[in-house]
Amino acid sequence: MTFFLETNIYQFFGRFHAMLVHLPIGFIILAVVFEMLALKKKIDLNRAISYAFLAGALSGVLSIVLGLMLASDGGYNEATLNIHKWTGITMTMIAFLLFFMKRKQKTRLWTQKSYPVLVIILVALLFVAGHNGGNLTHGSDYLLEHAPNPIRALAGMEPIRERVTDLDEALVYEDVIHPIFESKCNVCHNNDKAKGDLLLTDAESILKGGKNGNVIVAGNANESELYRRVTLNPTHKEFMPTEGRTPLTNEETMLVQWWIDEGAHFDKKVVELNLTDRIKAYLRDVGIGLKKTFIENLDLKKVDGKVIEAIQAEGFKIKPVSGNSALLEVTYSSYNKEPITTNKLEMLLKAKTNIVWLDFSGVPLNEDVVPKLGQLENLVALRMSNSNLTDAGIKAFESLKHLEYLNLYGNPISDASLESLQKLKGLQKLYLWKTNVSDEGMKSLKAYLEGATIVSGL
Template sequence: MTYTSKNRWADYWVLALSVFLVFCLVFEPYIELPSLVSWLGRWHPLVLHFPIVLLLMAIFLGLTGKKVPNLLLTVGVLSALVTAVSGFFLGKETPVKGELLFWHQWLGAGVALFAALWYALSQVQLDQKIYTKGIQVIMIGLVALAGHYGGMVTHGEDFLALPMEKQQEKIPENPIIYKDIVSRILDDKCVSCHNPNKQKGELLMTNLAELFKGGKSGNTLVPGEPEQSELIRRLHLPMEDEERMPPEGKTPLNDNEIAILERWIALGASGSQRLDELDKNESLVALVKEMMVPDPVEKWSKLPTVADSTLKNLSSDYLTIERLASNSDALSVDIYLAPEYDPKPIMNLKRVAKNIIELDLSGLPIGQDEMTLVFACHNLEWLELDKTPLTDREIENLINLKNLSFLKIYETPITDLSISTFKDLPNLKSLYLWGTDISDRALAGLRKSNPGLLINNGINGDTKAFFLATDSIK
């Protein structure tokens, strides 16, 4: 066994870094890092890929019987040791290390130390021995496991789970607000950084008790006072603010999710309250119900297939048909008043009636015949019948459109008789009906029976002007 190293400086650095890494691992509980040294640890995610590539290249050459260039091995080992040390520095920023971070740190250190052992053997010309091959095989396993645990620390334990395994359960009809709604939002957008394995800011968000406990930045939740809750404050910070949560690069909460968290906290941040225990006029009810609506693409997945050629044949200069989503069979239909009105193009739509989700017949001289097409659109969600000559007699059959959520029927001759039809539309959310013969008394009764229904009868001049302007464009 002959020592043949020509790069004594590299030998000293490999030895020094190896000893320092072992020291850090053994005496970790007693080590306090200066702020500048802790900051150096944040470079760990940027530099870790470099030694992995170099070491895997060297391992490939070694296992295939080729000579491993000394420079390649030297740079690979030194960069692996630096990466492991920086990972230790970064890990010190986490007060409570979970199992994932513990194994990632030790497996990463194992890669660096085995690489250092390989380097030492190569300097005494033992790098072609069978036990050196064993070290190379072990390093492959360590690299794979360290990378796997690192990915789970960064992205969550289900990072490599199959898509079907990550699907969330359907929200119950009468959900517990915290368990089924709030917890779902936090699990999706926040828990990846605030869990036992990655406890950023000393904050856990995996259960309600930990949320009330808070982190090092203050009170995460203040029941009844969302404006005093650190969670809400950080959600509203500008994207470029380093305190904003989730940080840049992570999927932010949408407006509906933030509003749900705010109202839940404002109502006391209860862990047991159910949806049906809230007042019907409470805004949180509407927010939760909006979240409970299934993804439109999924909802429309069972619609009959419609060929592009069919849509092209049904379209004309005065009738446009569009798919509501790419590769979706859900259709939006707009019909415009031609110089000479002909109901035939409307009646031809019966062949795709089950696919029509949105239909605009506003301003057309339609009657009972054309309404048979409307009644055949069982999946209709959006309907515009404003400025038409329709009466209560034609409107009463809308009761069969159980999915209808939006109805414009202003400036038509309908009367109080149509109120019973509106009451029996279970999913109706928005109703526009100024310029009709419906009395204020009948409207008051409708509002009382359906407090979640948005009724616009022209009192809001801005809203009315908006729709009138839109119709003039059409």
């Protein structure tokens, strides 16, 4: 009994809509392909075609039922949802009609003219329903999200603004906070799918708040619903993001808190706000304020698209650090169930000279995998908090001569790692919080790494 009380059975079944809806699509396409085949080769496929329409119609009914359940979740753009719903329903009715017509086609003349028209309408509706369904699931700029600026301009979309990573120039909202919301929140809080009636896409919408009003109290993070939601216990049902999506990192959470506490400004530069060393460190964590001289001087060829795809197929997220750059940023989500094996890593290493940022935070790494990371000769930033690194593993990092940022938070490493860390002369920021490195060890390391900030605890 409690099972039914605690779970929303509607939502449970509703979620299958996105999967099942491909069945009617497939059957309808099959019917149309058969129809063309029959025309061209002059063969009789009437029976097969009629059954394909019937299967399309029946699976269409199931998709509609599941779709209505999913829509009861709420938070979808009403206009888009209506178009999607009614095109879907109309298509299903047409498919039934075509089934009956096809069965009787030989005997009834009147069907001959209306039949092809209905088929064409059905195919057209298929595109409309599919496109709107895609927008409901992914947001309306999904199709052109990665399109070049001229094409975006034609579609009336804002040009993609290249993210500023220079500490002196970066804007606190555009370059720090907005990218966090985009990557972690906006699959559910966008124009087409505003869960909780909340959009986190632009200043105006954020200030407008959600169904329960304001989500941000400028100057007071602790009073802000948005901050409360991301700092709840992840098992709490109000925790954001929901559904086991990748939560904010510790650093991202701190930046959101800082942004709100500093007045939740949308147009100020980072340097116009109160910047402590700790905040500067967090900013580096999201890429703001790294010394870019080394990266800027790197002149590399782009990695072949096929290699990138093969790397993605292994579960890595890999993309240019900005716009059209040949330099790459790689992450592996801690939500991936599969560990990083040596085979996976070998694939990644095919792009090794181009990889400058690597984020394996929260992903436990095996002893046989870590040494290979030493081959990433151009790595500038490495995030490996809570990755189960040992002193033996750290030795492999000695070869990462250009490393400026290294996050080793929460790894069971000790003073035995100091000798290797001392060799990383380019380090500007090193996190050793929650490791077993002793206070004396930290002090001696500071003496070696001039100019670096070592974050060792609260």
